[in-house]
Amino acid sequence: MDDNHDEIAELLGAYALDAVDDHERVAVEEHLTRCPRCAAEVADHREVAAMLAFSGAPAPEGVWSKIVDSLEEQPPELDLPALVGPTATASSTAAPPSDGGDELAVRRARRLRGPVLRGAAAAALVVVGLVAGVLIGNDGSSSPGEEVALDSIDAVARRVLNDPQATKVTLSSLDGEDLSATAAVEPDGSGYLLGTSLPALDARETYQLWGIRGETVVSLGVLGPSPDVVAFHLDPSTEALALTIEDAPGVPVSSNPALLVGTVS
Amino acid sequence: MSDSSHPRRPTAPKNSSMTVEQLEQASDATLVVSIGRYHEDALAEVYRRHAGAVFALSRRLLADRTLAEEIVQEVFLRLWNDPDRFDPQRGSLRSYLLAQCHGRSVDLIRSESSRRRREEKELTLAAEAGYDLEHEVWDLAVSDRVKGALRELPEGEREAILLAYFGGHTYREVADLLDTPEGTVKSRIRSGLKRMRGDLVAVGIGGE
Numbered sequence: 001m002d003d004n005h006d007e008i009a010e011l012l013g014a015y016a017l018d019a020v021d022d023h024e025r026v027a028v029e030e031h032l033t034r035c036p037r038c039a040a041e042v043a044d045h046r047e048v049a050a051m052l053a054f055s056g057a058p059a060p061e062g063v064w065s066k067i068v069d070s071l072e073e074q075p076p077e078l079d080l081p082a083l084v085g086p087t088a089t090a091s092s093t094a095a096p097p098s099d100g101g102d103e104l105a106v107r108r109a110r111r112l113r114g115p116v117l118r119g120a121a122a123a124a125l126v127v128v129g130l131v132a133g134v135l136i137g138n139d140g141s142s143s144p145g146e147e148v149a150l151d152s153i154d155a156v157a158r159r160v161l162n163d164p165q166a167t168k169v170t171l172s173s174l175d176g177e178d179l180s181a182t183a184a185v186e187p188d189g190s191g192y193l194l195g196t197s198l199p200a201l202d203a204r205e206t207y208q209l210w211g212i213r214g215e216t217v218v219s220l221g222v223l224g225p226s227p228d229v230v231a232f233h234l235d236p237s238t239e240a241l242a243l244t245i246e247d248a249p250g251v252p253v254s255s256n257p258a259l260l261v262g263t264v265s
Numbered sequence: 266m267s268d269s270s271h272p273r274r275p276t277a278p279k280n281s282s283m284t285v286e287q288l289e290q291a292s293d294a295t296l297v298v299s300i301g302r303y304h305e306d307a308l309a310e311v312y313r314r315h316a317g318a319v320f321a322l323s324r325r326l327l328a329d330r331t332l333a334e335e336i337v338q339e340v341f342l343r344l345w346n347d348p349d350r351f352d353p354q355r356g357s358l359r360s361y362l363l364a365q366c367h368g369r370s371v372d373l374i375r376s377e378s379s380r381r382r383r384e385e386k387e388l389t390l391a392a393e394a395g396y397d398l399e400h401e402v403w404d405l406a407v408s409d410r411v412k413g414a415l416r417e418l419p420e421g422e423r424e425a426i427l428l429a430y431f432g433g434h435t436y437r438e439v440a441d442l443l444d445t446p447e448g449t450v451k452s453r454i455r456s457g458l459k460r461m462r463g464d465l466v467a468v469g470i471g472g473e
Contacts, residue, residue: 010448010451010452010455011451011455012455013451013454013455013456013457013458013459014429014435014436014450014451014454014455016364016458017367017426017429017430017454017458018367018368018371018429018433019429019430019434019435019436019439019454020435020436021435021437039355040355043355043356043360044356044458044459044462045455045458045459045462046356046360046361046363046364047356047357047360047462048458048461048462048465049360049363049364049367049430049458050318050357050359050360050363050364051411051465052411052415052426052430052431053318053321053322053325053363053367053430059312059313059316059317059320059337060316060320060330060333060334060337062334063316063320063334063337063338064309064312064316066338067308067312067338067341067342067345068305070338070342071305071308071342071345255301255349
């Protein structure tokens with residue numbers, strides 16, 4: 001617990017009613033990220049405020065149609081080329097009023113990336129069980145699949161990467177971060193991902209690879225916290241690959257933004 | 266107040282996932298998950314449930330119908346664009362939406378009229394420091410229990426909460442208006458909110 005806990009706690013009521021100055025608001029919000037007790041207190045205060053505010057009035061006329069109009073100006077569906085293009089985060093579509101530009105750009109980016117991993121939950125659930133066994137992580141923590149020595153996988157993967165018959169996929173960051181991974185897929189669907197440049201994660205987290213076709217998102221496997229070379233199997237209709245960071249031991253359906261994305265051409 | 270009583274259910278959304286009945290029965294948290302999947306019908310249902318309260322609060326704070334409508338629009342678009350910001354573990358959707366609404370409204374109040382407000386402080390004191398504001402709450406609050414809990418508060422706490430929340434004042438401004446030390450006002454707001462919550466939970470409201 002930090003030194004100024006009591007001082008901040010005294011502000012919580014005023015904070016919940018937006019009755020603090022800016023510098024105090026910043027201090028409180030910073031504290032709330034670290035103090036669940038205070039965060040819970042603020043939530044309680046807001047519930048009380050909400051009860052005070054409630055007046056049972058009808059919704060304003062005409063506002064809903066304005067909202068719908070704005071929604072239609074938003075990017076409606078997953079657009080794979082836009083997703084991997086460098087301009088994905090700088091869409092020029094309409095925005096809610098009175099927000100800072102930076103924050104909007106971030107939101108749009110999230111929104112664009114959102115559907116990558118939020119669609120088609122059912123399909124993902126079915127397939128995740130089927131393909132998980134194909135993966136071989138180098139840390140031994142991620143896969144119940146057949147044991148193959150890392151060296152031989154590594155060798156196979158590098159051979160496939162150099163195979164002119166194989167499809168290469170470069171996964172890159174949507175946020176312009178200096179991160180990437182390369183995958184190569186043979187005509188029979190055998191794929192290999194080289195994750196050597198990926199930073200190691202906390203042991204409670206794992207990388208997870210996803211295949212995307214239209215709105216269908218399928219888990220291709222859980223890669224563990226520090227993947228080197230992993231094998232997977234790819235359905236030929238897959239249009240793109242995406243990599244996310246999830247809580248170990250992985251998830252059937254991701255709600256996280258994609259760290260890296262690459263189209264399968 | 267508007268003539269045609271009920272907020273109409275928005276027209277049939279193109280991206281529909283649930284039947285009308287399912288929508289009506291869905292919890293707020295379920296609807297927000299659905300919004301995360303770009304289902305407009307879920308947003309429409311949330312709007313139907315809560316837009317009235319959001320509108321009433323912003324209009325009360327801003328005393329301007331057009332600005333209040335803009336706030337409503339902004340609050341719901343924000344939910345659409347960023348549904349993950351709502352954490353059901355942290356309270357109800359209504360309190361979340363109202364908090365967003367209150368924050369944005371107060372921002373507007375402070376940015377557009379802070380100078381004017383300072384000049385009119387004397388007047389504000391007369392108009393808001395006591396009975397009128399409180400009276401408005403009596404009129405508008407739907408729940409006798411909420412009114413009761415507010416009535417039970419010590420006067421200093423009640424005044425401080427009403428001036429901060431409905432007057433859009435910071436606690437420092439409230440201290441000024443009431444000629445009370447800042448620290449006292451700060452504590453009174455907090456203890457008053459806690460006391461109200463305790464009273465409301467005791468009668469079965471807002472506990473969970």
